[in-house]
Amino acid sequence: MKVTKKALLLDGYVDEPACFGVPPYISPYVRYAFGVLESHGFETRYLTADQWRITCQREAVAEADIITVISGLTVPGRYRGGSPLTLSELKDLCGLPRKGSLFLGGPIRHGYTLKGGSKALDLVLDGVDCLCTRDPEAALDHFLKTGELRPEKTRTYEKIRRWAQLGAKVVKAHPFYPWLVAELELSRGCDRKGGRCSFCSEGAFSTYEERPVTDIAEETKALADSGVTAFRFGRCSNILSYGGTDTLCGIRPEPSKIKELYAAVRGACPDLEVLHTDNCNPLTIAAFPDESLGTLEEICRWNTEGDVLSLGIESLDPKVRKLNNLKVDAETALRVVRLINVAGGHRKRKRGLPTALPGLNFLAGLAGEDKGSFEANRLFLKRLVEENLTVRRINIRQAMIFPRTPLARLSKENPSKAGKKAFMKWKNWVREEIDPIMLKRVAPTGTVIKRVRIEERQGRLCFGRPLGSYPLLVGIITSTEPECEVIDVVVTDHGSRSVTGIPCPVDINRCGFEEIEALPGIGKARARRIIQARPFACYQDLAAILDEPGVLDGISELLAFR
Incomplete structure (x- = not known):
């Protein structure tokens, strides 16, 4: 036997x-x-x-x-x-x-x-x-x-080609299945010329190499056959370099190669719901602005809404940047954010999320840092606000120091002197002054966020997120939706790092007082009037009982009368 x-x-x-x-x-x-x-x-x-x-x-x-x-x-x-x-x-x-x-x-x-x-x-x-x-x-x-x-x-x-296809079926054993995002590998190692950033482990063991498009598509098909419909090109240090041409100034982006990649993955999963990316090296955009714009436009043509291109900014203090071999200065970072806003700031559907926006990564605890180092970052973010530019997220972290990275040596020779108090002051300023502005630009009132999975309840609020790259956290006002249900949500308000909304479409004749109160411009008094006067046959009947009949005109198509 x-x-x-x-x-x-x-x-x-x-x-x-x-x-x-x-x-x-x-x-x-x-x-x-x-x-x-x-x-x-x-x-x-x-x-x-x-x-x-x-x-x-x-x-x-x-x-x-x-x-x-x-x-x-x-x-x-x-x-x-x-x-x-x-x-x-x-x-x-x-x-x-x-x-x-x-x-x-x-x-x-x-x-x-x-x-x-x-x-x-x-x-x-x-x-x-x-x-x-x-x-x-x-x-x-x-x-x-x-x-x-x-x-x-x-x-x-060549070796992992078969393993990747055979391994796709493991997704069915995952407790989140089928609510999963498959992280896809495009390349490994760091594509950057002139050495890596002091803190980074990506280039510690591997030289830069790329995976063939055919292999990526075959794995995508195997994952799709196993029930996965959401994918991210996350195992990749720089999406713009994939398929590019090696030059003395770095890898020059090739829009046609990115088109080939995205088309192959979409073809391998006909029922695809999410196709996002992650890392984008701002140095590439600075060195090759025209080719980068063409490549970004291809990404935005083939991706799904709500995508984020993560930029390793880390610190804009000139001395910290030089000592830690960081990628860009403030002026270059500003040009990069502008370019991504041009390519991806539009919305593919009415009331949808932006097609692709920058995400900014800042890192504290780097060599040579002092209390004044955060001021350059603060001035940069103020310029983004003043220029009406949008970023999806601002990630502020403290460095992890690993033995085989340059930072292990540099942090001994030039330790950070910023201190926790200065770091927290900078971080709290971003959360209180910048995040709320950006959140309103990303998802203004009336935005409909598709397929939000309710993850937990806290009193009258449920919290959930859609699948995707750095998805928005959504607080959902509802007394009827059970946990783990996937629903569409219309944004009605904003917090510092999350949005608030109600299930969409809004069934005026059936939803609770809290949901009606949350509608833009309604409040408690008008909500009571609506509750007392319903049912309504149509929007015109609803508008007729309000003291300001046009208050809901902006979202009238999101209301249902059953």
């Missing part, structure tokens, strides 16, 4: 400059590892960190012939969809009785830390048979073929 080989694949979640894998995202790491196990005939149990935390399935560890854990963060973050595996949880796992070898891989190879502003620990864990220092899928495959532990093994794009 044939004996079934059993494997355990634990998704501890990943977050690094060019890859994200916290729910609802599922990373390439776990899909490739699952594909390797499939290729060797294993029956694989897939668990996320949150599932493991709740159930701690010891029997899965004890029964497994091989255990693979994917984990690690190299950028700090706060996550609504899940909590990454902690070091203590890893230690507990390693101490459980087992018969199989344990492989640990992912960004954790750089070291361990969960928060910004801290130095990462070099990882030493008793009980780990193979701490993969390069590609976990390659080390795993080599072991299953030869029985030899080679943590430094690497893979090629």
Whole structure:
């Protein structure tokens, strides 16, 4: 009788400059590892960190012939969809009785830390048979073929082609399925000429290489066949470089290659709902503005609304920029934001979200920083407001310091002297003065956000998000919608970092007092009048009982009369 080989694949979640894998995202790491196990005939149990935390399935560890854990963060973050595996949880796992070898891989190879502003620990864990220092899928495959532990093994794009297709089916085991975004790999390594930024781990081990369009499309089809309809080109350090031409000034964008990529992915998933990207190197736009504009226009022609192009600004203090080899100065950053607004600031549908906007990444705790360093950032953001430019998000983090990055040395020679108080003052200023302005520009009152999944309830409010790259957090005023339902929401108000809305279309004859009160221009008194006078047969009947009949004209087509 044939004996079934059993494997355990634990998704501890990943977050690094060019890859994200916290729910609802599922990373390439776990899909490739699952594909390797499939290729060797294993029956694989897939668990996320949150599932493991709740159930701690010891029997899965004890029964497994091989255990693979994917984990690690190299950028700090706060996550609504899940909590990454902690070091203590890893230690507990390693101490459980087992018969199989344990492989640990992912960004954790750089070291361990969960928060910004801290130095990462070099990882030493008793009980780990193979701490993969390069590609976990390659080390795993080599072991299953030869029985030899080679943590430094690497893979090629030719090699992962089959693993990526076989691994697509793991999505069905994810607790969020089918509400998932598949992070797609386009390239790896840093495309930048002249060295990398001091803090970045992306170029620490890999030279820049690109994956063929045909392979990306084949994996997309396999994922689509498994029920995935949302994708992001997140495993990529710079979307503009993909398919470009190498020059002395950097990789020059080629719009036709981006068109080929997007067309292939759309063709591979006819039911596609989300197609977003992530990283965009502002240096590329500065060096090749015309080619970049053409490429951005192609992205905006093929993507779905609400896309975000993340720009690594980090710090605009000239001395910090020079010491840490950062990408752009304030004037260059301003030109880049202008160009992306030109290419992506339009809306593909009435009341929709902008097609693609910049996201700004700022980083504190860099070498040479002092209390005055944040002033250059503040002046830059004020100029964006004054010029009526829009950014989707402003991400403010504290650096994680990893041993093999230049920042590990620089932070000893020129430590940051800014202090926590100055950092928090700068961050709070952005949250209070800039974020609310940008949020109103991104999603003005009357914007309809499609397919928002309700995630939790807090009193009369539900909170949810659509699928996508850095999706808006939506507070939904409703007393009737159950958790986990997916609904459309019309924006009625704005907070500092979230919008407030009500289910759309708005059923005037059935919805509650709170929903009617939230309509723009209504308030408590008019809401009571509407409740007392309903039902209404049409909008004209509703307008007739209001003291200001035209108050709802701006959203009249969003109202239903059933």
